[in-house]
Amino acid sequence: MLTLLDVYAGYGGGDVLQGLNITVEPASVTCVLGPNGAGKSTVLRVISGLIRPRQGTVLLGSTRIENLTAPQILELGIAQVPQSGALFPRMSVRENILLGGYLIRRQRKLLEERYSAVAELVPLLTQRPNTPAGNLSGGQRRMLEIGRALMLDPAVVLLDEPSLGLDPKSLAAVTALIRSMRDQGKTILLVEQNVRLGLALSTHGMVMEGGRVRLTGTASEVTNHPEIASLYLGALQPQSSDTTQPPTPKRAPPTASGIRQGNP
Numbered sequence: 001m002l003t004l005l006d007v008y009a010g011y012g013g014g015d016v017l018q019g020l021n022i023t024v025e026p027a028s029v030t031c032v033l034g035p036n037g038a039g040k041s042t043v044l045r046v047i048s049g050l051i052r053p054r055q056g057t058v059l060l061g062s063t064r065i066e067n068l069t070a071p072q073i074l075e076l077g078i079a080q081v082p083q084s085g086a087l088f089p090r091m092s093v094r095e096n097i098l099l100g101g102y103l104i105r106r107q108r109k110l111l112e113e114r115y116s117a118v119a120e121l122v123p124l125l126t127q128r129p130n131t132p133a134g135n136l137s138g139g140q141r142r143m144l145e146i147g148r149a150l151m152l153d154p155a156v157v158l159l160d161e162p163s164l165g166l167d168p169k170s171l172a173a174v175t176a177l178i179r180s181m182r183d184q185g186k187t188i189l190l191v192e193q194n195v196r197l198g199l200a201l202s203t204h205g206m207v208m209e210g211g212r213v214r215l216t217g218t219a220s221e222v223t224n225h226p227e228i229a230s231l232y233l234g235a236l237q238p239q240s241s242d243t244t245q246p247p248t249p250k251r252a253p254p255t256a257s258g259i260r261q262g263n264p
């Protein structure tokens with residue numbers, strides 16, 4: 001269980017997160033929704049230790065992690081896949097992936113076992129291990145970025161906009177990879193502009209606004225919530241099975257009414 005209690009955090013110009021409360025169940029996939037600037041990526045950065053909260057508590061199980069460093073949090077089993085551009089273009093596929101196993105670099109056998117396990121999910125690792133990352137397509141790079149985060153076999157994976165800029169074929173591959181991670185029982189927090197896709201991949205949904213949780217529910221509750229449907233999924237549109245076309249998110253209105261209100 002991952003829990004954020006009354007978290008305030010920002011970048012020096014004031015708090016972006018304004019008393020955030022979140023509970024994430026083990027082995028769940030939570031899609032974080034909200035308008036631009038709501039603080040979705042900031043939540044991921046707080047959990048992974050890239051930003052230290054000014055106030056509040058972050059718990060992994062019963063362990064407080066809000067004052068730990070990013071490497072310490074990684075070691076506890078929380079890995080973040082940042083938005084794209086996080087690979088070393090001149091290094092090979094294999095070298096990039098091995099960087100994800102830096103903390104276990106001296107345990108050669110374990111490192112190779114992990115490489116093989118990740119290669120099951122990301123075939124590129126066996127197909128083109130020596131190709132420089134800079135020569136890969138956008139979709140292949142995204143697969144590699146996610147694969148690298150799996151090298152420590154994290155219990156919790158934080159994904160920031162995994163579908164961003166992908167063509168339909170790459171999107172299908174990345175979607176399948178996230179589904180495999182979900183089936184392996186990983187706890188996943190997903191920030192996704194493609195709301196329909198994000199909710200389809202998720203067990204839970206959480207809508208943020210102004211640095212707070214506005215409402216939470218199961219993915220189907222959030223999908224079927226009339227306000228969310230009209231804001232993000234296109235009101236009065238029948239649900240399409242085509243999840244590859246991102247809807248245009250609109251800004252949420254200031255008034256709140258929801259399934260379960262956040263920040264109780």
Ligand SMILES: Nc1ncnc2c1ncn2[C@@H]1O[C@H](COP(=O)(O)OP(=O)(O)OP(=O)(O)O)[C@@H](O)[C@H]1O
Nearest residue numbers: 011013016034035036037038039040041042043191
């Ligand atoms: N590195 C940074 N330094 C200063 N301000 C930042 C930084 N990163 C984000 N912000 C600001 O924090 C606020 C929340 O940003 P965040 O990236 O968490 O939003 P978001 O909900 O993920 O939206 P988006 O979809 O636009 O990324 C925004 O006003 C943004 O300008």
